[in-house]
Amino acid sequence: MVLDYDGARRAIAGRDLPAVVVDLDAFDRNLERHVRRAGESGVSVRFATKSIRVPALIDRALAAPNARGLMCFTVREAAALARRGHDDLLVAYPTLERSAVELLTALTEEGKTVSLAVDSREAVARLSAASRGRGVSLRIVICADMSLRLGRGRVHLGVRRSPLHDPEDVVLVAEAARDAGLTVHGLLGYEAQVAGLGDESPFDSGAVRLAKRAIRSVSMTELSDRRSRMADALRARGLTLAFVNGGGTGSMDLTTPATGVTEVSAGSGLFKPLLFDAYRSEFVRSLEPACFFALEAVRRPAPGMVTCLGGGYVASGSAGPDKLPRPWLPEGLSLSGAEGAGEVQTPVLGAAADAVALGDPVFFRHAKAGEVMERFREVILVEGGEIAGVVPTYRGEGLCFC
Numbered sequence: 320m321v322l323d324y325d326g327a328r329r330a331i332a333g334r335d336l337p338a339v340v341v342d343l344d345a346f347d348r349n350l351e352r353h354v355r356r357a358g359e360s361g362v363s364v365r366f367a368t369k370s371i372r373v374p375a376l377i378d379r380a381l382a383a384p385n386a387r388g389l390m391c392f393t394v395r396e397a398a399a400l401a402r403r404g405h406d407d408l409l410v411a412y413p414t415l416e417r418s419a420v421e422l423l424t425a426l427t428e429e430g431k432t433v434s435l436a437v438d439s440r441e442a443v444a445r446l447s448a449a450s451r452g453r454g455v456s457l458r459i460v461i462c463a464d465m466s467l468r469l470g471r472g473r474v475h476l477g478v479r480r481s482p483l484h485d486p487e488d489v490v491l492v493a494e495a496a497r498d499a500g501l502t503v504h505g506l507l508g509y510e511a512q513v514a515g516l517g518d519e520s521p522f523d524s525g526a527v528r529l530a531k532r533a534i535r536s537v538s539m540t541e542l543s544d545r546r547s548r549m550a551d552a553l554r555a556r557g558l559t560l561a562f563v564n565g566g567g568t569g570s571m572d573l574t575t576p577a578t579g580v581t582e583v584s585a586g587s588g589l590f591k592p593l594l595f596d597a598y599r600s601e602f603v604r605s606l607e608p609a610c611f612f613a614l615e616a617v618r619r620p621a622p623g624m625v626t627c628l629g630g631g632y633v634a635s636g637s638a639g640p641d642k643l644p645r646p647w648l649p650e651g652l653s654l655s656g657a658e659g660a661g662e663v664q665t666p667v668l669g670a671a672a673d674a675v676a677l678g679d680p681v682f683f684r685h686a687k688a689g690e691v692m693e694r695f696r697e698v699i700l701v702e703g704g705e706i707a708g709v710v711p712t713y714r715g716e717g718l719c720f721c
């Protein structure tokens with residue numbers, strides 16, 4: 320936050336705690352950095368809604384020049400966004416669920432451009448069966464595996480997503496989809512082991528950081544060629560791809576057209592949560608923290624210590640200290656090793672605790688971007704040090720997609 324502790328405290332004075340606060344000035348600067356960087360590379364940005372989960376902020380991001388379409392978590396989420404007037408919605412995670420497939424069919428019948436990630440013949444069969452006889456062709460996006468395989472597949476570096484690792488695998492599923500009456504709308508290849516791998520984490524040893532840097536660099540070289548060949552192979556079979564999507568906040572300065580993409584997905588960078596403090600990438604370093612949550616200081620168990628109410632907002636993924644939130648303002652506070660961020664209370668330690676009055680807020684940053692929004696119904700938007708508005712989160716609108 321550009322604000323210091325007193326400024327932040329004054330900005331939300333009188334508001335109920337806990338509260339989540341977005342610094343709109345920082346958000347807008349981050350947004351501008353995304354579209355500028357993407358523009359320099361010659362790609363558009365598809366914002367990842369799961370990393371935002373606040374409809375008004377999704378609208379704001381999408382209004383930026385060079386922003387194109389949204390990447391959604393589920394078909395139900397895409398339907399909610401379509402009802403808000405959005406279109407060009409890529410559901411990036413496969414589903415075979417009957418109700419989701421029916422919803423996708425209904426959205427397509429309504430004329431919405433919604434596509435679903437597919438990486439199996441089972442999913443192709445399910446989608447084809449659901450739309451057969453309905454007079455519509457469902458849009459699918461072939462989701463490819465961008466992990467780095469070494470030693471003839473004995474070493475797998477990356478997430479476990481799609482089994483479609485080689486261009487031939489992608490072509491087989493795409494042709495099966497086309498033969499089954501589906502429309503192959505695009506290609507999705509997310510390089511999680513680059514975009515999601517911070518190479519400067521304070522929780523890693525020097526050797527681990529070096530290893531992560533090597534994985535990022537070797538991966539990008541390997542997958543750039545493979546992803547380009549995948550897209551070429553699909554086009555060579557007469558398929559028109561509306562987009563080739565890849566990347567994330569953590570690879571904005573690496574995922575370029577030379578790596579086979581036409582667009583990059585990103586979302587977390589708009590808030591710059593804690594995990595993105597752990598990157599050497601010039602782009603990521605240029606971003607500013609823009610999202611905070613404020614807990615009420617309610618107890619003073621001892622000098623140099625103040626205890627906040629609630630606060631156990633731990634991030635998903637492999638469990639570790641990097642998934643904990645961190646006290647941010649006033650500066651100089653840390654979590655207690657014994658309690659961490661707790662369900663009912665979160666003690667924070669440090670000399671600055673003595674200056675926090677009971678009843679006042681302590682500001683924290685979450686490790687990830689959108690997840691914290693599931694804890695709150697509304698977000699306080701602060702601009703120029705003052706409240707510019709209070710807007711609902713997905714949860715505040717009664718929406719839950721996780």
Ligand SMILES: Cc1ncc(COP(=O)(O)O)c(C=O)c1O
Nearest residue numbers: 367370509567568584585586587
């Ligand atoms: C398919 C896909 N693309 C892109 C991203 C990057 O999102 P972010 O920029 O929020 O890290 C993710 C994050 O999990 C993802 O799953």
